[in-house]
Amino acid sequence: MYDVCIIGGGVIGCAIARELSRYALSLVLLEKNSDVAEGTTKANSAIVHAGYDAKPGSNKARTNLAGNRLFAGWCRELDVPYDQNTSLVVAFGEDQRQGLAGLLERGQKNGVAGLCLLDEAELRRREPNIGPRAAGALLAETGGICCPYELTIALGTHAVINGAEVRLNCKVQSVTRANGHFRVLTSGGTVESRILINAAGVYADEINNQLSADHFKITPRRGEYWMIDKAYAQTFRATIFQLPTAMGKGILVTPTVEGTMILGPTAEDIEDKEDTRTTAERLDEILRIASLSWPAIPGRSFITAFAGLRAHCDRDDFILGEAPDVPGLINAAGIESPGLTAAPAIALELSALVVDRLQAVQKPGFLPPWSVAPRFRHMNADEKREVIARDPAFGRVICRCEQISEAEIVAAIRRPLGATTLDGVKRRTRAGMGRCQGGFCTPRVLDILSRELNVSPLEITKFGEGSPILTGEVGQGGEPHVG
Ligand SMILES: Cc1cc2nc3c(=O)[nH]c(=O)nc-3n(C[C@H](O)[C@H](O)[C@H](O)COP(=O)(O)OP(=O)(O)OC[C@H]3O[C@@H](n4cnc5c(N)ncnc54)[C@H](O)[C@@H]3O)c2cc1C
Numbered sequence: 001m002y003d004v005c006i007i008g009g010g011v012i013g014c015a016i017a018r019e020l021s022r023y024a025l026s027l028v029l030l031e032k033n034s035d036v037a038e039g040t041t042k043a044n045s046a047i048v049h050a051g052y053d054a055k056p057g058s059n060k061a062r063t064n065l066a067g068n069r070l071f072a073g074w075c076r077e078l079d080v081p082y083d084q085n086t087s088l089v090v091a092f093g094e095d096q097r098q099g100l101a102g103l104l105e106r107g108q109k110n111g112v113a114g115l116c117l118l119d120e121a122e123l124r125r126r127e128p129n130i131g132p133r134a135a136g137a138l139l140a141e142t143g144g145i146c147c148p149y150e151l152t153i154a155l156g157t158h159a160v161i162n163g164a165e166v167r168l169n170c171k172v173q174s175v176t177r178a179n180g181h182f183r184v185l186t187s188g189g190t191v192e193s194r195i196l197i198n199a200a201g202v203y204a205d206e207i208n209n210q211l212s213a214d215h216f217k218i219t220p221r222r223g224e225y226w227m228i229d230k231a232y233a234q235t236f237r238a239t240i241f242q243l244p245t246a247m248g249k250g251i252l253v254t255p256t257v258e259g260t261m262i263l264g265p266t267a268e269d270i271e272d273k274e275d276t277r278t279t280a281e282r283l284d285e286i287l288r289i290a291s292l293s294w295p296a297i298p299g300r301s302f303i304t305a306f307a308g309l310r311a312h313c314d315r316d317d318f319i320l321g322e323a324p325d326v327p328g329l330i331n332a333a334g335i336e337s338p339g340l341t342a343a344p345a346i347a348l349e350l351s352a353l354v355v356d357r358l359q360a361v362q363k364p365g366f367l368p369p370w371s372v373a374p375r376f377r378h379m380n381a382d383e384k385r386e387v388i389a390r391d392p393a394f395g396r397v398i399c400r401c402e403q404i405s406e407a408e409i410v411a412a413i414r415r416p417l418g419a420t421t422l423d424g425v426k427r428r429t430r431a432g433m434g435r436c437q438g439g440f441c442t443p444r445v446l447d448i449l450s451r452e453l454n455v456s457p458l459e460i461t462k463f464g465e466g467s468p469i470l471t472g473e474v475g476q477g478g479e480p481h482v483g
Pocket of ligand 1: 033042173221311340
């Protein structure tokens with residue numbers, strides 16, 4: 001019997017797990033995928049929103065603002081990237097200026113600091129590459145960018161080194177409550193707990209509706225993106241938004257913390273909660289709309305396209321807290337944008353609720369975050385020479401595009417909550433994230449994974465079950481082909 005069971009290893013589940021691991025509680029997190037941050041958390045705009053867009057008085061507005069204030073500190077503590085690059089909402093044509101004034105007013109109601117309107121000249125001084133129709137902008141100084149999956153992996157790891165159990169490849173099939181506790185039937189056996197935290201992303205309605213009569217519905221709202229090579233990193237300093245619409249914050253153009261650029265997302269309600277494909281039609285739509293912000297989009301420098309699913313809830317707000325009719329069921333549901341920004345605040349709020357319910361006490365000896373291997377790509381020549389002398393594996397560069405060494409890949413596999421798949425290595429080190437998108441390093445990373453995990457290369461997958469890389473051995477009767 002665990003004190004707390006968390007369903008979902010996205011940024012929300014991992015942030016709650018990390019906060020609760022400060023207390024003398026037995027804690028398990030269940031994740032159906034082969035890694036944490038494999039759901040919505042891996043594919044979004046990665047913006048730390050200032051908070052001018054959320055409806056005043058909503059859970060979104062409150063937790064956005066509080067999360068924004070905590071974000072830089074969390075990233076610093078966990079040694080993950082964050083950049084307060086500011087956000088600009090740009091009006092294209094005089095008629096859109098009215099919209100900016102409305103956003104400014106809403107932001108002021110929400111208590112957002114550092115908001116002001118810029119005229120066209122000031123906007124062009126800051127962002128000389130902005131499109132010719134730009135007529136002014138709302139500046140949000142507290143807007144930033146981050147790396148959602150690095151943050152989530154760091155949070156999950158910090159929870160693990162402080163005693164939390166993370167069970168991957170563990171899908172929750174059903175949940176019931178009897179005799180004052182929860183029984184969670186999973187693909188890996190039954191788990192029992194006193195408190196159940198529902199952080200299941202687009203599936204959070206299915207978990208809640210099995211236990212509570214207070215039903216809600218989540219519709220996946222797909223957002224597609226283009227990613228552009230690092231060669232264009234300096235095109236814009238700020239995140240460039242257009243005016244928000246009823247479906248979301250509109251199409252943005254933004255630098256990422258790693259120096260690529262992204263364009264997107266679209267917003268399309270779909271049925272299938274796993275359908276993260278990209279489509280020619282929507283990718284064209286992004287180019288058409290984004291070209292208002294960036295007329296010279298370099299079409300030959302796209303390195304990939306991807307899509308993520310917003311957990312859009314029929315209540316149009318985050319559902320946070322205990323279900324009214326199920327004591328101990330704590331929901332973090334409908335966490336669409338700005339859920340990433342809000343994650344630190346949601347984690348503090350909900351973990352305080354659990355601590356209060358269970359009368360938990362802080363445990364002595366809470367350990368600091370895991371310290372990652374030094375990043376070869378950030379070193380100068382002297383530092384490189386020094387680490388190679390210490391460990392020659394730093395001298396074997398596996399991913400040429402991103403300059404990732406074998407030593408970093410090995411460390412990413414051996415660390416707590418270590419990588420077991422190609423995507424796991426990619427999200428912990430950036431091997432495979434560069435211009436060639438793994439074209440050169442995939443076989444070498446596969447070899448290292450096979451050696452370190454002591455399994456056949458045939459067992460190494462891209463992201464767990466159903467994603468094999470190799471299907472047979474040459475000369476062993478198997479037809480060699482790439483899966
Ligand atoms: C296109 C797009 C753009 C966005 N842009 C931003 C942005 O710029 N800024 C911002 O603040 N927010 C943004 N968001 C929102 C943000 O990404 C989400 O709010 C956040 O990632 C949600 O995290 P989560 O942990 O709730 O969900 P998830 O990351 O989806 O995690 C839920 C986890 O639960 C697991 N799970 C589900 N069912 C089960 C089960 N039965 N058994 C076991 N495990 C299960 C899933 O596998 C998943 O890993 C954006 C979202 C999208 C889609």
